[in-house]
Amino acid sequence: MGLIAPPLALYVHMPWCVKKCPYCDFNSHGLRGEPPPYAAYVDTLLADLDADLADFGAAAHGRPIVSVFFGGGTPSLFAPEHIARFLDGARARLPFADDCEITLETNPGTVEHGRFDGYLAAGVNRLSFGIQSFDDDKLKRLGRIHSAADAEAAVKSAQDSGYVNLNLDLMYALPQQSLDGALADVERAIALAPTHISHYQLTLEPNTAFAANPPTLPDDDHAWAMQEACEARLAQAGYGQYEISAYARPDRRCRHNLNYWQFGDYLGIGAGAHGKLTDAAAGTVRRRWKSRHPRSYLEAAGGPARIGGDGPVSPAELPFEYMLNALRLHEGVPLEAFAERTGLAPERIAPALARAHARGWLQREPGRLHPTALGQRFLNDLIGLFLD
Known part of the structure; x- marks a missing residue:
């Protein structure tokens, strides 16, 4: 059987955040001094997309985009007008499916009043809140810039603006966390009635502040007990588990992440973004990733220097x-x-x-x-x- 081109998604990386969290190994850069060049970055994103489409040719052209995901970093640092300009530009270059899922990651500590209305008007129809915990002590230990009250207020504000499709990110096995503490976080999340909950274990990743100075975490047996108990509570509340760390109401699974897990295709736009593209005619699966540092990515302005790596995935891999x-x-x-x-x-x-x-x-x-x-x-x- 030959290759069949799978659904195509679009990942857009926004690399800046207010402060780098000690557990984070993503390509994110804390704010220092002058504010980031948000408008210029959107211009560079569109130039990057143009260059990828030119490079990929028939393997990408004409294929409808089934989902868009703005990840980071903290995409909610970008104002709604910046998100709207990118989406308008992307739609002018690529067909979007009628039911295209468009997700924006947001930090509860960065969203100003009224921005949710703007994101909705821009076309963002799904929000993902990086909450991690509803325990203020745990949030401080994790280096988060928001409080539990900030998190609840942000989610309710989004719902008041008309958002229905919401994900809440939660972590467990946090420093000095008990089983009761992990369950309490899940209860607070359920009470906000999101459509989706991502619930994943804190791990110590290389090249992070936590790896250099590890906190005391629950051992494997305690972490497993937390996972099982929280899974059971989420199931009882109507959130079906469909992936190791993903739970959703019926018909509210994250389409973008499902496309990843089903080995679908995605264009990766932005500093450090990774993409995967199937060329059914050539019989190849190709991966490409972009230059990681925002400055070098911006300086490339859609030119060849934006590419950090590129090549086919071998049959052995x-x-x-x-x-x-x-x-x-x-x-x-x-x-x-x-x-x-x-x-x-x-x-x-x-x-x-x-x-x-x-x-x-x-x-x-x-x-x-x-x-x-x-x-x-x-x-x-x-x-x-x-x-x-």
């Missing part, structure tokens, strides 16, 4: 790349999708599948890749079976 995403999904994926998205025959992964079944990490469902509960707990080991 494709099974691992695919499983790294697809096996995160709670319900798994059809086995035939592996061939459609990689161009490889299922026989290519037969030995790894046999090992996974023998260890009890995959369900024995003909024609489906579906992790067991044990496989979800040992997901990294399961995915590692598909390394070349």
